[in-house]
Amino acid sequence: MLLLAPPLLAFGFVYLASLVALFISSFWTVNPFTTEIERIWNIDNYRTIWESGAYRSIALRTIGIAAAVTLTDAVLAFPLGYFMARIASGRSRTFLFVAVLLPLWSSYLIRVYIWRLILNEDGVLNWTLGKVGLPHIHIAYTNWAVWIVFSYVWLPFMILPVFGALERVPHSLIEASRDLGAGGFQTFRRVVLPLALPGVIAGSIFTFSLTLGDYVTPLLAGGHPGTQFIGNVVYSSVGISNNVPFAAAFASIPLVVMAVYLLIARRLGAFEAM
């Protein structure tokens, strides 16, 4: 067992050293002429992000869509989680559980790609709308498409913890609430909802952070400058313009947002519900 300690430590060291180096490099700059990194301490990268309207709107779009996706998934997941935990039983519950779990594990890339086929001008959605006599909608390659695709791919991450939290609500509490004369809605609002909230917040950690850090969905479902996320700027800063310091500085935004979010989530008891 002790023999395994060195590789494990080496592994942790490489990973941690990389992260620290990345953070430090965000305070350096790239010389635009030589494209060499100049190791002079400054906050130019952060200043550029703060002062440029384009980068600010990319950051706001990323955070805004991440919040919208989280809200959408919570709304879609809660009644389903409730049904799974409190109404379905035995085999139908197992069936639902697997039905939610399998899409989560099938290829992420493929699941994003499918939505291009669905939302296209001549895709399934417009065909269906045409069949029922509704006008076509043109949302392919827009922020609407990005929002729909994100909500689709991360939905199971919300359903599972919500289901878990609702399943743990003791039945005796609900009976007690009834005995004390509370109606169905009152019981739901005063007993079930507060106890299930940590589950929703646990799910929101996944949906929010996964959306914040992603670049593939904005690239494939959007694919133009108006749908760029922080991840896309980071991706092209590293892959195309080779400006790692700037990429590192921009990547610190989702990191800080997530750190704050996690602190709040821990306060609300979400970690026990994961």
Next chain:
Amino acid sequence: MEQRSTRWALGAWTTLVILFLWLPLGLIMVYAFNKSNIQSWPIPGFTTHWFRVAWDASEVRTAIWLSVRAALLATGTALVLGSAAAFAIARFRFFGRETVSFLLVLPIALPGIITGMALNSFFVFNHINLSLTTIVIGHSTFCVVLVYNNVLARLRRSSPSLLEASADLGADGWQTFRFVIWPVVSTALVAGGLLAFALSFDEVVVTFFTAGAQNTLPLLILGYIRLGQQLPIVNAIAFVMILLTVIPVALAQRLMRDTGVVARGTAK
């Protein structure tokens, strides 16, 4: 209990959301047999031609082979390191224990792009050429966590008194491992390994930064989709990949049925 109308409404909502999850997957299965190479709906006719084309494309084969090797190596690394870490955290108290357990979860807590970029800078800075090895290192970061989580959950639920009982009854270290520890953790290892393999095989975000010029299967598909090329091949591969993920996940689910670990710790 809920009123009848409430139950009915919840059931209807559940059905709709499940359809929302599964109709797109069903759709891609149909598109795989699309006769035309234009991806519009409805498809003009059915053919199995594209499976043949995909299978014969050397690019696809090379990519699949690279993905398989990367996933096997990453899974192997994860099984060894992840279970070792889980044993250490579960059984011993040592200096920095909290830090280590926090560090282990970091690769799934941080956005993949940060892990990818950090490793990329590290390799470039140290003049390490991007290769299969760097892909495996990148994948191992999150695969280790999966195995670690699965094994740790299993160990926490098994009582330490089992080990004491085994020692009291005169078993040596090897016997205790063979007859007490192994039966407890073996299914957790298999489940964790299957999940690690599935995740590694599918990974794009970190792989992009650690693969260099080579294409794993997801990177190849990403390129095809971006350029709008070879979409019939993408459809055919999608069909096979969806079928293939169903099998290991269903198996892992079966093995871990009592713990629900499959659902947990999956935030890549």
